[in-house]
Amino acid sequence: MTSSARAIIDLDVTGHTINRHIYGHFAEHLGRCIYDGFWVGEDSPIPNERGIRLDIVEALRALDIPNLRWPGGCFADTYHWRDGIGPREDRPQIANTNWGDVVENNHFGTHEFMDLCDMLGADAYVNGNVGSGTVQEMSEWVEYLTRGDDSPMARLRRQNGRDEPWRVPFWGIGNEAWGCGGNMSAEYYAEEARRYATFCHNHGDNRLTRIAAGAHEDDLDWTRVLMKTLTECHGCTLYGNLPYQAVSFHYYTHSGSGINTEDALPFSDDQYYRTMAYAADMDRVIRGHIAVMDSYDPTGRVGLVCDEWGTWWNVEEGTNPGFLFQQNTVRDALVAGIHFDIFHRYERLTMANIAQTVNVLQAMVLTDGDRMVLTPTYHVFEMNKGHQDARRLVSHLVEAPSTTVEGTPLDLVSLSASTKDDSALISVSHLSADADCTVTVDLRGRRADVRRARVLTGGSAADFNDVDAPDRVSPQPLEARVEDGILTVVVPPHSFSTIELDLV
Ligand code: AHR
16 A cells, blocks of 8 residues: 655755754663663773763764753752762762662762763753752752852862863753642742742853743643743843743653553554654644743743653563663654654754653663663664754645544654755654555755665564664665655655755
8 A cells, every 4th residue: 555745845945943952862860771771880891981881872972962961850859969979989878769769879970970971972951959959059069060260169079070160051940840849839930940040150151041840741821930930020121131041841752541551562553643643742732832932032032942752651561660661662763753843843942852861761772781772763863863953944745644533633744854064854754554655755946866865664663673683673775766856755654764865
């Protein structure tokens, strides 16, 4: 069975620059993301540098990951940064009450995180503690990290072996304040966010983007309160500086029955299409938040950040329920493909972070002892990395096969495109569970030749990679041609493809 889809792309009409930070990542003290993930310790037989696992670093470097959020998540609002500095053997143990109630030795702390960011070439996004912390504690953490002179915190950092301040561009003011971050009302939290953010200073030439903990999915009222409190603050209007520069929201994908209720695999076609529909609904959610933000901030000074997104399935059998370890299939990869097409549309969306990078939820890599597997989602990040900092090209999908999920139509083709340095990149997610699709794209405005085309799929949408078959789902060459300005590709069912073009 073959269907057909048709699109138009104007190669000479460029839109906004796609912010590379929408390809951001998230590493929480949760399950095996940090401990037994990124961090194996200096004495481990697993190859590491200063305790950080090298195969993971190498794999992630190939993704050009722009930023990494840490230490949570829910964990952030229980984390006291002073527990994680100084000689490792002197650091106190702590209980991770959110995730598995396990005891941690704090061997991975501020210095180790900043070291990891350096190794990855990623910007640091540090998430501070509002729920169980103090304004002073957060303020001093910023000072410890970013101040260069002889201030008390700069001196403490030097005593712990780091002379130069670090650059920290992103700072989270608590997390999910409506839930694990303190069960606060929007009004109460917004006031707190304003107060905490005021004391997160810009030291030297470090400039923080302070991110207020935002809404659950489409809770637009939470965003409304954050925006109102931010823009109506007396000092803010008087001096024109905003205490926080971005508001976040979180959006997890499942197949309609809630997070943590269905297995990563197997799944029925019905569950598959519901998942695709849930992922596609991200567009409505972002538009909603932006509409609210526009009404308070028409000039777009405040960014929207989706600092947790991805699929959330039941944990794999036999694993700790608090560790959120799940398998990652072609279905998950398509969720990522759909999300990126949506993210590329919105200039106000300045950052997004997939949850989470290693061994947790929709991970890039899964480890098993000293072995490591790249997931299908990893490959989407790799195939799409050319969109980072490229200019968006508006793509018009003029004809596509579709289905209906709970009465709502769902296009079975999703695509986006961008251009950079006389090249263009087109991403195509094809969602049909069983049919091929001939996709033709009318490329207008410039002449284009195919440089490379690749496709990611599996024998079924439930295919995944494991240590026995690490490349079962991996990018393969895709036949693509441009004739008389028309690009033609035949994409298989449940597939993600990228077509790279030379523009002449
Ligand atoms: O990513 C897992 C958890 O999901 C985070 O800790 C929390 O912020 C969200 O509820």
